[in-house]
Amino acid sequence: MASHVNSFSDEPVTPASRLFLQPELDAIIHCVIGVKHPIDIDAIKVLISNGPMIKHPRFCSLMVRDQNGVEYWKKTQIDIDKHVIIIDKDNPEFTVNDYLADLSVSTPLSIEKPLWEIHLLLAHKCAVLRLHHSMGDGISLISLLLASCRRADDAEALPKMLSRGKTQRGYDWSGVFWWLWGLVTMVSFSLVFMVDFVVRTLWVRDRETAISGGAGVELWPRKVATARFWLEDMKAVKKAVPDATINDVLFGVISFGLSRYLERRSPNALKEGHRLTGVSMVNLREQPGLQDLNDLMRNKSSTQWGNKIGIFLLPVYYHKSDDDPLEYVKRSKAVNDRKKQSLEAHFSYIIGNFVMSWLGAKYACLLNYRLLCNTTFTISNVVGPQEEITIAGNPVTQLMATSSSLPHALTMHMVSYAGRADMQILVAKDMIPDPEFLAKCFENALLKMKQAAAVTTKI
Incomplete structure (x- = not known):
């Protein structure tokens, strides 16, 4: 129009x-x-x-x-x-x-x-x-x-919106030292990740595997499968790895599951440590988690309505061994810890707005499209309500999300609800004809991690 x-x-x-x-x-x-x-x-x-x-x-x-x-x-x-x-x-x-x-x-x-x-x-x-x-x-x-x-337990009450408060550090000498050290590491990691982001956008491309996409793949026919996880299982794994988060566990599951899937699809074709780069969506609002609707709609709110998301590149690596499944979580945690200390996600948001405002939509779209073509998969995770809810008086049994197709042959979106997390796996079916098996690889990965966590806890 x-x-x-x-x-x-x-x-x-x-x-x-x-x-x-x-x-x-x-x-x-x-x-x-x-x-x-x-x-x-x-x-x-x-x-x-x-x-x-x-x-x-x-x-x-x-x-x-x-x-x-x-x-x-x-x-x-x-x-x-x-x-x-x-x-x-x-x-x-x-x-x-x-x-x-x-x-x-x-x-x-x-x-x-x-x-x-x-x-x-x-x-x-x-x-x-x-x-x-x-x-x-x-x-x-x-x-x-x-x-x-x-x-569901109160027909007049809105679902609880999750948020995370801010933490404060005292201004003693040790606090100043750690603040300065944090500043140094933030600058260092930001520079490294920003350079990686730029070169991945412009010309560096993941080496081709059985799950690689590329230009035009967004038009290919799709299949969708669902991987289902219990949050209690993810929390059990999280406890077994000091200071880990649910996202660390999720990315460990992705790394472990993709390794097992690729091992079946193309045995002995990949070298140990082969990198697969994911595009991970990051909420840049001041308060992570679900937001109060009135707060989102206030004109001067720092969490106001719109698209307030950045991108960070998530490298996961192919490994043949699964002797210690928790190693996948530990490696993911190490990567995520560095990412969280950097400004990569904010950098991607600022650069996107700058290119769109000054060079126009054509160039901004071109850069985003190239980034998708040069990487392997998309992953996002949204935390939904943890209590059961109803809509129009009808109890809700599940919440899931996916998107329209991208140049990636593999796109994953996870939403948690009432103790369960469902991950929708959208694939280009001519490249990944068996997404149900891929979903099973992810589910088995979490199961093996849970078993390993139980042994670690007993020790």
């Missing part, structure tokens, strides 16, 4: 959001909400009509372009029936993951209406919320979704 925008109330699309609107990326988030009882279509429409989603400016605005091609959000009237899509397929061979795979390739959202839809898969008792990434990042969008839900 092309339109000349001259209304003072129209809001320009931010540089980060403009990037996701480019045809080469056209990023769409697919959020799956599974429920216990059959879906009440009328109840869902009432919830949307009266809930916070429809009141949010992004969800009742068209994306339009002025005569210079600059994108704006323009308020419009919402016709709920155009956004709620009823899918009533009663085919035993048709699965939710099949449906997501079909949506992920060449299924854009129409710009004739606000960039969101809800597909109700009646036979599977689940809804697929399709949201264009230009409307906001994963934290913004899942916070908005949860604002429409209620806790």
Whole structure:
């Protein structure tokens, strides 16, 4: 849609959001909400009509372009029936993951209406919320979704939003010393990782493996599989490695699982320590975790709505041995500790905004596309509510997320909910024809880590 925008109330699309609107990326988030009882279509429409989603400016605005091609959000009237899509397929061979795979390739959202839809898969008792990434990042969008839900144990209470407080250090001499040492390490690691980020974007490419993607792969047919983890298992592994985090465990599982998968796909083809580079999405808000919706929507809030995400490159390495599965977590922790002491994610965000603002969307998209072509996979992790919730009075049984396809042949998105974490594995099926086996490799990796952690704890 092309339109000349001259209304003072129209809001320009931010540089980060403009990037996701480019045809080469056209990023769409697919959020799956599974429920216990059959879906009440009328109840869902009432919830949307009266809930916070429809009141949010992004969800009742068209994306339009002025005569210079600059994108704006323009308020419009919402016709709920155009956004709620009823899918009533009663085919035993048709699965939710099949449906997501079909949506992920060449299924854009129409710009004739606000960039969101809800597909109700009646036979599977689940809804697929399709949201264009230009409307906001994963934290913004899942916070908005949860604002429409209620806790299962209290029908009037909103789900708890997770956040992490700040820690403070005293100003004694030892504190000053460690502050100075932290500054030195921050500068050092930042320089190293920034150089790696730049050269990976411009010309250095991962050596080809059985799971490598590349230019044009975003148009290839897809398959989706789900790897399911219990958070208690991940926490047990975390306790066995001093100062480890759930993300350290997750990245260790990725490294371990990919090693076992590649060992089967191409035995003896890879050398020990072969690097596979992942693109990891990082929440740059001041308070990590899910955000209070009112806080996100305040104009002057440091955590305000939008795309506030950076990127850091996650190197994982192929290893033939699995004698000590916890070594994968220890190696991942070492990498993550250095990444967290650097400004790599902030650097990627600032550089992206600079290129978009000064050189335009074409060059910003080109650089992001090259980065994806030169790396091997995408990984993201969003922490969802830890208590059970309901939507329109219907208990939610699962939360999952995936996205539209990228030049990567392998994309992984994990969302945790009520003690479980489901990771959606989106693959180019002509390159990775057996994503179910890959999912099993990840699940087995965590199981072996848990067994090793139990032995370590006893010792």
